[in-house]
Amino acid sequence: MKLDRRKFLNMLLGFGGIGGILSVFYPVFSFLIPPKTTEPKVNSVKAGMSAEFPPNSSKIIKFGRKPVILIKTEDNQYKALSASCTHLDCIVQYKNDTKQIWCACHNGIYDLSGRNISGPPPRPLEEYEVKIIKDEIVITKVG
Amino acid sequence: MLCSLTVSFLFGFAYSEKENKKADQNQKVDQCFTCHKEIDNLPKDFSENDIHRHANLSCSSCHGGDPNSDDQDVAMSPSKGFVGVPKRKDIPKFCGKCHSNINIMRVFQPRIATDQVEQYYTSVHGKKLLAGDENVAECSSCHTAHSILPAKDPRSSVYALNVPNTCNKCHGNSVLMKNYNIPVNQLEEYSKSVHGIALLKNKDISAPACNDCHGNHGATPPGLKSISHVCGTCHVSNMEYFNATRMAKAFEEQDFHGCEQCHGNHGVQKPNDEMIGVGKDSKCIDCHTEGDKGFAVSKKIYSSLTQLKNGYNAANAKYLEVRQKGMNDVEIGFQLQDAKQALIQSRTLIHTFDTTKVVAKTKEGIEFSNKASLLAQKEIDDYSTRRNGFAIATLAFLVFVIALYFKIKDKEKKTS
Amino acid sequence: MMKKIGSKLIDWIDERYDLTPVRNLLLHKKVPEHRHSVWYYMGGVTLFLFLVQLFTGILLLLYYRPGEDSAYESVRFIVTEVKFGWLIRNVHSWSANLLVLFAFIHMFSVFFSKAYEKPRELTWITGFIILVFTLAFGFSGYLLPWNELAFFATKVGTDIVGVVPVIGEPLKTFLRGGEEVTGATLSRFFGIHVAILPAIFTIFLTMHLLFIQRQGMHEPEHFKNLPEEKKKYISFFPDFALKDLLLWVVVFNILIFLALYSPWELGNKADAFASAPSGIRPEWYFMFMFQSLKLLPAHILFLEGELLGVLFFGVAGFIWMLIPYIKMKHRPNWKIQPLTLIGIIIVAFIVIMTVLGYIL
Secondary structure, rough: HHHHHHHHHHHHHHHHHHHHHHHHHHHHHHHHOOOOOOOOOOOOOEEEEEHHOOOOOOEEEEEEOOEEEEOOOOOEEEEEOOOOOOOOOOOOOOOOOOEEEEEEEEEEEEEOOOOEOOOOOOOOOOEEEEEEEOOEEEEEEEE | HHHHHHHHHHHHHHHHHHHHHHOOOOOOOOOOHHHHHHOOOOOOOOOOOOHHOOOOOOOOHHHHOOOOOOOHHOOOOOOOOOOOOOOHHHHHHHHHHHHHHHHHHHHOOOOOOHHHHHHHHHOOOHHHHHOOOOOOOOOOHHHHHOOOOOOOOOOOOOOOOOHHHHHHHHHHHHHHHHHOOOOOOOOHHHHOHHHHHHHHHHOOOOOHHHHHHOOOOOOOOOOOHHHHHHHHHOOOHHHHHHHHHHHHHHHHHOOOHHHHHHOOOOOOOOOOOHHOOOOOOOOOHHHHOOOHHHHHHHHHHHHHHHHHHHHHHHHHHHHHHHHHHHOHHHHHHHHHHHHHHHHHHHHHHHHOHHHHHHHHHHHHHHHHHHHHHHHHHHHHHHHHOOOHHHHHHHHHHHHHHHHHHHHHHHHHHOOO | HHHHHHHHHHHHHHHOOOHHHHHHHHHHHHEEOOOOOHHHHHHHHHHHHHHHHHHHHHHOOOOOOOOOOHHHHHHHHHHHHHOOOEEEHHHHHHHHHHHHHHHHHHHHHHOOOOOOOOOHHHHHHHHHHHHHHHHHHHHHHHHOOEEEEHHHHHHHHHHOOOOOHHHHHHHHHHOOOOOOOOOHHHHHHHHHHHHHHHHHHHHHHHHHHHHHHHHHOOHHHHHHHHOOOHHOEEEEEEEHHHHHHHHHHHHHHHHHHHHHHHOOOOEOOOOOOOOOOOOOOOOOOOEEEHHHEEEEEOOOOOOOOHHHHHHHHHHHHHHHOOOOHHHOOOOOOOOOOOOHHHHHHHHHHHHHHHHHHHOO
């Protein structure tokens, strides 16, 4: 009887101990694995393969906390600009007919280098650098 | 007596000194300036920085005469083209001698405009001047006579930030304005307006000053027809939406003032949602009454707008809480931005007075803010309920502790 | 099987390094058992919490980036993106607070049981130095997330240093790495927190532990006076160690409970140009000093009140450290001995001032 009690206690001790150790090591090892977004502050973002991106079109890329509009012009040039309108922070869009950047909120218009050319925007859009690395589009912050 | 003696002495002194200098200097010296400076007789508003002086023009370029002669009688003789101080009514033409002639002006600036005088005579100022009113503004009233600076120069009287005060020099003068029967509180109103605060307080030079709505050389109060175009130069969407409505026509028929009817003019404030709807601050109920269609539309637009606004505010509050707690807020931020954008757009869409359009937009916005709210709530909940893992860990620890406890007890029993 | 390998390993080491001293220590070290023996565990808990700090601190170092533009962002990154980052950070902050708490409890239990007396003077002194460094750890670590509250608390805290005559100003500039609290202060505090303090701390901690092992546990007066056969002991190993372990596990569980249910907020990023937010408070363990300084009048005689306060705490701390060398006359008629009375007054003062700090 006594032996059984000892065995039982030892078993409990083993289970509890292993469980306790696991519940310490699991979080610790999870912590050690680098998270998907490896940088606390985003300095560059991959924006897909250039071949899959049709000319004369655009898409909005999440650059950390900031939206960036990536435009591929008809002659396959890339442009990346901050997508927050300098007027009231609406997200701008690319008009593929007029080849301009347009903000739907108050009809603000920018040219493809981000200069504010019409409507209420007070400042040009901030520009980002676009590099093609092995066919992949990479947007980086200037400076 | 004493005074004239001093003057003649000074003249004599200056004269003899000039004589000496002349020998070793070329004739390039502008004698007008040299002499007038020496006798301290330069124009009151004279500035060394004046654009004309920087362009190496002499006083004589405007006033005529011979700048090469140091003899007052020769230099300022009408036979040398001396015109002296122009009469007020002649000033536009006086400046126009050069400024209306592209052949002269392009030397200094190839694409400079030369229609200022022409425009001026279409303005109220210009018309009145022609009619013999000597109190109205001419070129020098705004540009000054002898410290003229380009409009881009922050020191200039016509630099965007300085324009309101420049206009106010006359338009704020109640004595002067009495004859014309126009108010003098425009600057006061303007400085409190959304435009005035942007320009004068926040120094945002892209905000409109007086001339951006009234024109500068051709300054005229915008006519009824043009009001919405004037505002529409910047507020394009609002103009487009409004002009396409039946309201625009009705406004015209009733001689209403377009945008100004609801938003005012010089004192235009940042619009708020109370301007629509049927509350006491509503502009709609100025004309519409309970029972008519406009009343219902206004009510509907207001309710859908406030619904979105409240949704957005609630989501935003949660977003801030999430940030404060240090939870993941990136995606919530993006959703909120979309919601905010929909809010801005639906506010602009009010000017269509079309409930379906506004409601469609607000619905879109509400969806975004709901999504943001949901995500934020999840983060907030997560913050306080990472419980499951803890429960498992605690169970393990508990088993261990209990087992250990009995083990120790057993041991103690054995030893004693 | 495991036991066999274990004993073989020990034999192997024993053969080469002679483990007799260790074995003797483990087998012969005894811990007295009496109604106050619960206080023997406080030091152990403090040690355990220090180990937790060491471990979680090293983990945080993997992701933390000092610097004005990156510190706050990296802490946000740790608590949002890194898996269990919130847990590690919160355990680190909570453990820091508990560590200070248990260090204080440990210190006062030692004081009231007079365990600092000959021959344990040096144990007390090293212990006091460890406490000072623990507080320095807390102060320097508080700034590292670079949030508003920490920024202003550090500003106020270093300002207080500045009132000390002659050396105050240079010391303040030295701590801040410049005239003001800036990114330079952050780098400095980071260096102090992760390199300088741990190095010094480890030295004193090792000394502290060695002294204890060499001299064994202190026996209080009432226990010492017992007849030999009535003295009860338990062996340090394994009995006391097992109880220690049990307590550590419980404390650890409380720790993660606190980290989970009462986590530390991150707050807003520090902005040197923002106006100070309301309710800036130092960490609770500095509260009694902060509050006393606040309650002092602006001028006492010809001296500034704050200066006097700072000097007082400095001198009082120094005297407290030298307590083992202070002899007070034993008064048989007194129910409470003078030194004990002083201790009670000090504890009461700390508790009252801390409470006042939070309710005023």
